[in-house]
Amino acid sequence: MKGLRKYRFLILRRLVQFTIMLLFFGANYLGWSLLKGDYSSATVLGSVKLSDPFAVLQTLATGFLVGTDILVSALIILFFYTLLSGRMFCSWVCPVNPVSDFVRWLRSKLTIKKKLVKLPGWVRYWVLGLSLILSLIFGVAAFEAISPIGFLHRAIIFGAGVGWPVVAVILFFDLGIVKNGWCGHLCPLGAFYSLIGNFGLLKVKHDVDKCTNCNKCFQVCPEKQVLSIVGVKSGLIISGECTNCARCIEVCDDSALKFSVRNMKKIKIFS
Amino acid sequence: MGNKGDKISRRGVLGKVTQGFAVLGFGGFLWGGALRDFSRADLVLRPPGALPEADFQKACIKCGQCVVACPYDSLVVAAPGDGVPNGTPHFIARDIPCYMCTDYPCIEECPSEALTVDMVTSDGKASINNAKMGLAVIHKESCIAYWGIQCDACYRACPLIGEAITLELEQNEQTKKHANIKPVVNSDACTGCGICEHVCVVEKAAIRVLPREIATGEVGAHYLKSWDESDENRIRSIKEKKESNGDIHSTLDYLNNLDGLIDE
Numbered sequence A: 001m002k003g004l005r006k007y008r009f010l011i012l013r014r015l016v017q018f019t020i021m022l023l024f025f026g027a028n029y030l031g032w033s034l035l036k037g038d039y040s041s042a043t044v045l046g047s048v049k050l051s052d053p054f055a056v057l058q059t060l061a062t063g064f065l066v067g068t069d070i071l072v073s074a075l076i077i078l079f080f081y082t083l084l085s086g087r088m089f090c091s092w093v094c095p096v097n098p099v100s101d102f103v104r105w106l107r108s109k110l111t112i113k114k115k116l117v118k119l120p121g122w123v124r125y126w127v128l129g130l131s132l133i134l135s136l137i138f139g140v141a142a143f144e145a146i147s148p149i150g151f152l153h154r155a156i157i158f159g160a161g162v163g164w165p166v167v168a169v170i171l172f173f174d175l176g177i178v179k180n181g182w183c184g185h186l187c188p189l190g191a192f193y194s195l196i197g198n199f200g201l202l203k204v205k206h207d208v209d210k211c212t213n214c215n216k217c218f219q220v221c222p223e224k225q226v227l228s229i230v231g232v233k234s235g236l237i238i239s240g241e242c243t244n245c246a247r248c249i250e251v252c253d254d255s256a257l258k259f260s261v262r263n264m265k266k267i268k269i270f271s
Numbered sequence B: 001m002g003n004k005g006d007k008i009s010r011r012g013v014l015g016k017v018t019q020g021f022a023v024l025g026f027g028g029f030l031w032g033g034a035l036r037d038f039s040r041a042d043l044v045l046r047p048p049g050a051l052p053e054a055d056f057q058k059a060c061i062k063c064g065q066c067v068v069a070c071p072y073d074s075l076v077v078a079a080p081g082d083g084v085p086n087g088t089p090h091f092i093a094r095d096i097p098c099y100m101c102t103d104y105p106c107i108e109e110c111p112s113e114a115l116t117v118d119m120v121t122s123d124g125k126a127s128i129n130n131a132k133m134g135l136a137v138i139h140k141e142s143c144i145a146y147w148g149i150q151c152d153a154c155y156r157a158c159p160l161i162g163e164a165i166t167l168e169l170e171q172n173e174q175t176k177k178h179a180n181i182k183p184v185v186n187s188d189a190c191t192g193c194g195i196c197e198h199v200c201v202v203e204k205a206a207i208r209v210l211p212r213e214i215a216t217g218e219v220g221a222h223y224l225k226s227w228d229e230s231d232e233n234r235i236r237s238i239k240e241k242k243e244s245n246g247d248i249h250s251t252l253d254y255l256n257n258l259d260g261l262i263d264e
């Protein structure tokens, strides 16, 4: 039981990821109506529509005047993930996450330390900007057209093509070229949710008095730079790049990390 | 990225920024090239109610809800390598055509207005019969009805029988006794559903649905039909053009003036 506790959030995340995928799959192949569509846009119970706000933003960038229905459906998701600090999508919903988690696990097992290429973490924000510029120039949602996330989930949900080349590319890229390369350096959707996450409410809180500097959290964190306050001072892990995967919380033997809700008044948006 | 000993000099910053833009430009170039390839959709048949292709590609969010909604499994989500922008819905008429549901669930389910009832509304009335997914085109040489063999499979299968496809009689040149009964498509009525293509009895369909963009011609403004009221009005609206320059003398003076030509 003690062992399982160390994976309680991981198990929960895999369960959430799997359930969402299963519902989409079942809607297409078995006629279920709980969650119809895919990760770009979906209908819950045949009534509430939800859409990927970044996809809708790209559509707007193409110059297409989107309808109110889809705008509202995107705003709902935007609001939802603002509360949950953006990248909760990445670690709890996105189908690419198990792949990139697997590669990170493989790296640690094979003790691959060396990075072939060093990519700064801010490259993703440039990719985000570029995807909007290219949407404008080419008149198609630029990231959606080449998104490995899309290739993967449509392969699974609709049988549209095969998903394994995507998995293979991310595997080789993350394993051989840049550590956590796709999710942590290139993915513009992750970048988008990072920006949103800066205003998020659900955050991981650190208690420096309990911390024994064991470094276990650093070993499991996919975005180590966000843990800068660990062992230094108490407070919230404020960076939007934190995916709220909660791996740090479950591996910490000293209860120095836990989920916490940020004081709304303290979010400095306009100052 | 914690580069030790990295002095923050103006030149350094400038170099970084230049490097950034170079990477951005290179990436943008590759990405843009891919987009141009990926957005080609010359021979694709879209679900009913689809916006014109360019707008459709902007609007469609690739959610596949039209595909899920289609009761006949006509619609499929394009996979990479299909020659159709990946993730967008389309149908292959010879496999499963659009059966023209009167309640068009595909359009109703679309969250993005890439498929809209507006596109199947004419004179204030929405009907699947107004859909314009494509246009059926007959290859006479491979249609056995044109040979004189009895076949009207496409005509009978067409949901707009007698409108989108009509039969024409013509004397059979071989026997001089029988009539050839030939199917003819009327492009005003044809919805492009592809049922005709699906049922066509020959090995490779003699009647095929093509995107309207490809199957239709365009006459241009300089041809007029004297029997068409709107064309006649176009003539009347053209104002008589007056000779713009009535001054014949200045024209002649200009032609006779050799100053600019022989100046030695």
Ligand code: SF4
Residues within 6 Å of the ligand: B047, B048, B069, B070, B071, B072, B073, B074, B075, B097, B098, B099, B100, B101, B104, B105, B106, B107, B128
């Ligand atoms: S009208 Fe019916 S058969 Fe045709 S594409 Fe739509 S759902 Fe499918």
Ligand code: SF4
Residues within 6 Å of the ligand: B059, B060, B061, B062, B063, B064, B065, B066, B067, B087, B088, B089, B109, B110, B111, B112, B113, B114, B115
């Ligand atoms: S339902 Fe609309 S947005 Fe979704 S795939 Fe079909 S056409 Fe595209």
Ligand code: SF4
Residues within 6 Å of the ligand: B135, B136, B157, B158, B159, B160, B164, B165, B185, B189, B190, B191, B192, B193, B194, B195, B196, B197, B209
């Ligand atoms: S595509 Fe064929 S079956 Fe459909 S309306 Fe046109 S002629 Fe009739």
Ligand code: SF4
Residues within 6 Å of the ligand: B138, B142, B143, B144, B145, B146, B151, B152, B153, B154, B155, B183, B199, B200, B201, B202, B205, B206, B207
């Ligand atoms: S079904 Fe094919 S062969 Fe028969 S009449 Fe129609 S187009 Fe010709």
